[in-house]
Amino acid sequence: MALVVQKYGGSSVADASCIKRVAQRIVATKKAGNDVVVVVSAMGDTTDELLDLAQQVSPLPPGRELDMLLTSGERISMALLAMAIANLGHEARSFTGSQAGVITDSTHGKARIIDVTPSRIREALDEGQIAIVAGFQGVSQNTKDITTLGRGGSDTTAVALAAALDADVCEIYTDVDGVFTADPRIVPAARKIPRISYEEMMEMAACGAKILHLRCVEYARRFSLPIHVRSSFSTKEGTWVVSDPDSEGNEMEQPIISGVAHDRSEAKITVVGVPDKVGEAATIFKTLADAEINIDMIVQNVSAAATGRTDISFTLPTTDGSAALTALKKVQERIGFESLQFDDQIGKVSLIGAGMRSHPGVxxxxxxxxxxxxxxxEMISTSEIRISVIVGQDEVDAAVAAAHRAFDLDADQVEAVIYGGTGR
Amino acid sequence: MALVVQKYGGSSVADASCIKRVAQRIVATKKAGNDVVVVVSAMGDTTDELLDLAQQVSPLPPGRELDMLLTSGERISMALLAMAIANLGHEARSFTGSQAGVITDSTHGKARIIDVTPSRIREALDEGQIAIVAGFQGVSQNTKDITTLGRGGSDTTAVALAAALDADVCEIYTDVDGVFTADPRIVPAARKIPRISYEEMMEMAACGAKILHLRCVEYARRFSLPIHVRSSFSTKEGTWVVSDPDSEGNEMEQPIISGVAHDRSEAKITVVGVPDKVGEAATIFKTLADAEINIDMIVQNVSAAATGRTDISFTLPTTDGSAALTALKKVQERIGFESLQFDDQIGKVSLIGAGMRSHPGVxxxxxxxxxxxxxxxEMISTSEIRISVIVGQDEVDAAVAAAHRAFDLDADQVEAVIYGGTGR
Structure with a gap:
């Protein structure tokens, strides 16, 4: 008997009929002889509706109260899901993040999980019940206040609970069949990746693949917990995220490139004419860090000998653009740079693949x-298993398609390799 | 500096603009130098909408999950209210029933409060904050599950918290100006009662006056906590519910009758031809008690000597009617009664007044x-401070109006007495 943790997102529980369908899937997993813990998000647009209500009473609501408000969303979906399961003749109990033992720090809106003490979940499982847990939420260790985990929070809840319960697998249900080699809307020949390593999945998430959040994959890697990303609309196998994707009887050559990710949400700022003295770059990035702005790629040109000045370019989330420009203008005089350029018409295209470690020609x-x-x-940045380039935003599609084809990822090519390589 | 507990019902927080208005009222109370604890119900129709969702996934949802679902309603309203207060520049913190220390038994849907341990509320007050507490909900002492208190639950939360905090007053805000001598829709000359005793208010509540729930008044009486029932739409004094309404410099003669209540929600069952033997009545009411049916009035006719049989009539909530008939039919053979009669076209009219103790002619x-x-x-029942009669349902209005006039409660009469009596 296995212990399976399943996570269903908001679109999977958008209304009563969706909830009933998910309940049947959960009961089927239970009937197959598994212990089942389910992590659930708020129904459909509930979170947006609650945010809208908050805006109506306060332009800048306190984080503690916003978290209290938003956590009512999962409370509704989890109770309804437990009822729907009970209606199918199986026992289910719903638990808030706090009841499930999800202990966090006190950073409202983006709390980090410190500990998971799921004694009540274990009890429910021991009594043969299906446990339904609210995603996205926890309780602060110090203040005992309700917290939310921020973006990708429900995935993180699922993985953290699965790790604490020593589950066999954490299944993340979504509305697509798994992780693809590229966005199928851009590359129709993109194909589902059957198995991928944590490291590659983390790079994919960091480079714009929205299917799993970076934090959740980091958490799973730390505990070597297998994640199975799959569709809630079919019973097909999805994508397994594991330590060693090539271990289980897969005799095929490891592909050099696992996938091509892209991201249109970044902008580029160039600080023009920075005096080429020790410490100037440090001052620039200290200024941005103090403004809590996350920098992605950085490029510094070679200093022009004639002027003794250089340009420094960096990318950041477009939404942080104006805050960054404001912060930098305040230190313009002190640093003595000439001007600032802002460009939000860029896109990032990334190749990810553990195989590039041993293939220098990538x-x-x-x-x-x-x-x-x-x-x-326009810019280049690399890691051991990733190459990212910044291109013009209207060239992203062409770049993704070209890279996908160049590394033989298109479906017809790969199918041929798979069937040829394994003899099946 | 006084400690004031205020309770606002669903209609007072129906939308964002209502919530902002209530926030201003709360801040005004705080600015007047009081410590303020606010108990709030779910917004407008939220509870009905959640019940409707529950029905869509399960015809008979488990009580535990239904309570989990419904308590999200107050979570939303209390967080929004705290935000609205923060937006006015005052610190407010919201607390669930569980966080506020409302400990109950485990009877989902109609839990009873066992204890109130409001240490977090005291802390918030000590730090100068306004505490916002979810009404209607608590946490079970044994199972640590979330519970709801059932009808009138938020009023009970407010009174219980006020008692535990040793508050100076519990203000119950509603959409009318206070407790009236009769329903103004039936008796336009009905007037607001300025002060009334716990005992009279309990009789009023038990006899159909919907403004305060019986449980909440019982609780207040036990702790001698003054309740002030008033309108959230005006700053006028409402009705004070206290131990001794005549104590504070009110030199007027105590009115014989405080008010006339009526109730159309009951039905009458007559068990015809019950053998006049010891224990038959006991069997009938044991049967009804086992079916968890609450009986109100009971009348047993004098046995007819010729037949050795008697009729027993009783009233009960109309909604329990079919359950009662079913339960009684099952024991018809054993008891040997002849037939059952059911009449839901009745109404109860009650005179309530502590003064009737010393006025035998009432x-x-x-x-x-x-x-x-x-x-x-049709039937009569009395207590020390109440006389109730059952009449035809279409005669209720006429009976209420006649009683109201007969005891000089009509506004013009009473105003004359007040102004004459006190010389103002």
Missing amino acids: TATFFAALADAGVNI | TATFFAALADAGVNI
Whole structure:
């Protein structure tokens, strides 16, 4: 008998009929002989509706009260789901984040999980019940106030609970079949990735693949917990996120590139004419850090000997753009740079693959593919298993498609490799 | 500096603008130098909407999950109210029933308060904050599950918290100006009662006056906590419910009758031809008690010597009627009664007044007034400070009006007495 943690997002429980369908799926998992813990998000647009109500009474609501408000969303969906399961003749009990033992720090709106003490969940399982847990929420260790985990919070709840309960798998249900080699809306030939490593999945998440949040994958990696990303609309296998995707009888050659991710949510700021002295770059990025702005890529040009000045470019979330410009203008005189340039018409395209560690030609192939497609590269950044480039926003689609084809990821090519390689 | 507990019902917090208005009222109370604890119900129709959702997923939802679902309603209203107060520049913190220390038994849907341990509320007050507490809900002592208190629950929460905090007053805000001598829709000359005793208010509540729930008044009496029932739409004094309404410099003669209440929600069952043997009545009412049916009035006719049989009539909530008939039919053979009669076209009219203790003519005056109005009396029941009669449902209005006039309660009469009596 396995212990399965399942997470259903807001679109899976959008209304009463969705909830009943999910209840049947949960009961089927239970009937198959598993212990089942379910983590659930708020129904459909509930969170947005609650935020709208908050805006109506206060333009800047206190974080503690906003968290109290928003957590009512999962309270509704989890109670309804427990009722729907009971109606199918199985015992289910719903638990708030606090009741489930999700202990966090006190940072309202984006609390971090400190500990998970799921004694009540264990009791429910021991009594043969299905446990339904509110995602996205916890209780502060110090103040005992209700907290929310911020973006991707319900996925993180599911993985944290699964780790604490030593579950066999954490299933993340969504409205697509799994993680794809690229966004199928851009690359129709994109295919589902059957297995992927935590490291690759983290790079995918950090580079704009929205299917799993970075925090949740980090958490799963720390506890070597397998995640199974799959569709709540079918029973097909989805994508397994695991430590070693090539271990289980998969004799195929590891693909060099696992997938191509893209992100249109960033902007670029260039600080023009920075005096080329020790510590100037540090002052710039200290200023941005103090304003709580997250920087992604950074490029510093070689200093022009004639002027003794250089340009520093960096990317950041577009939504942080005006805050960053304001913060930098305040230190313009002190640093002595000449001007600021802001460009939100950019996009980031990233190749991710553990195989590139042992394949030195990846960068060359990637850049040649972009050149052939007429795409100009503005910035470059790399990690051990990733290459990211900044391109013009209207060139993102072409860049993704070109890279996808260049690394033989298109479905017809890959199917041939799979069937050829394994003899099946 | 006084400690004031205020309770606002669902209609007072029906939407964002209502919530902002209530927030201003709360802040005004705080600015006047009081410590303020606010108990709030769910917004407008929220509870009905949640019940409707529950019905969509399960015809008979488990009580535990229904309580979990319904308590999200106050969570929303209390968080929004705290935000609205914060927006006016005052600190407010919201607390669930559980956080406020409202400890109950485990009877989901109609839990009883066992204890109130409001340490977090005291802390908030000590820090100069306004505490906002979810009405209607608590946490079970044994199972630590979330419970709801059932009808009148938020009023009970307010009184229980006020008692535990040793508050100076519990203000119950509603959409009318206070407790009236009769329903103004039936008796336009009805007037607001300035002060009334707990005992009279309890009789009023038990006899159909919907403004305060019986449980809440019982609780206040036990702790001698003054309740002030008043309108959230005006700053006028409402009705004070206190131990001794005549104590504070009120030199007027105590009125014989405080008010006339009526109730159309009951039905009458007559068990015809019950063998006049010891224990038959006990069997009938044991049967009804086992079916969890609350009986109100009971009348047993004198046995007819010729037949050795008697009739037993009783009243009960109309909604329990079919359950009662079913339960009684099952024991018809064993008891040997002849038949059952059911009548839901009845109404109860009650005179309430502590003064009737010392005025033996009240019954005679009441019955004469009913006779003059052509109203036939079907059943009679009395307590030390109340006389109730069952009449035809279409005669309720006439009976209430006649009684109100017979005891000089009509506004013009009473105003004359007040102004004459006190010389103002």
